Amino acid sequence: MSVPEILKQSLLDKGCCGTLFSGGYDSEVLLRSAVRVIGASNVVPLTADTELLAGFYRRHILSVAEELCVEPLFVPLDPLSCREFARNTDMRCYICKKGLYTSLKAEALARGCITVMDGTNTDDLNEYRPGLAAAAETGIAHPFLEACMGRSDITELGVFLGVREYPSDSCLATRIPRGQMITSELLTLIESMEAPLRPSVKGRFRVIVGTGSLHINYSVVDEKLVENNLGQLKRIAEKSGHEIELHRLDT
DSSP, X not given: OOSOHHHXXXXXXXXXXXXXXXXXXXXXXXXXHHHHHHOGGGEEEEEEESTTSOHHXXXXXXXXXXXXXXXXXXXXXXXXXXXXXXXXXXXXXXXXXHHHHHHHHHHHHHTTOSEEEOOOOGGGGGSOOTHHHHHHHHTOBOHHHHTTOOHXXXXXXXXXXXXXXXXXXXXXXXXXXXXXXXXXXXXXXXXXXXXXXXXXXXXXXXXXXXXSEEEEEEOGGGHHHHHHTHHHHHHHHXXXXXXXXXXXSOO
């Protein structure tokens, strides 16, 4: 297998480009494809450097960039400074993405990039994705959509490109229920709870904020891992005045 011709042509048409790289699977496959097709010197990995980015993904981004010989660009942003975002309304994702795309695109263009693109694929169109509207408004390109590629196609391409499989994830703000204020303290707490297990989990794993408790959602494949780290998780939670509740997802 190789990079599909229609995707290859889409990337060639982009010229020097900024690639939004969250550390997630789809964005990594796109980054690796772009480097392979148009060369490392024509690709700028772009990452929003915010409190919403878990340390695990920050380290992964640096590791992948070093392997591909590209210089990662972390752009400092503070979504919590926007009250509408911090209030955690239904517009949270749109507000965050609009600010993120606007800032990252400006940085990319200032460095000579012609296009800024992300890993949106055809399966994303079937889900509630407020960020898609923000992407359209800021002119973010979607090569996987142009190539009519869905998750199965991206996974197959990822295997060819040597991308390690890991569970799908989202930013730390998604652990806080809508309507509850997003604060630095809560984000730090969530990160401290997830960080010890994140490198080793094989399934879906998230720590969700509840009322006076933290819900540890995990897959059955990680049951032993959670049990082995339960004491540490309890200690972290208790320091913040929370209890923990275990929720096995795939029973």
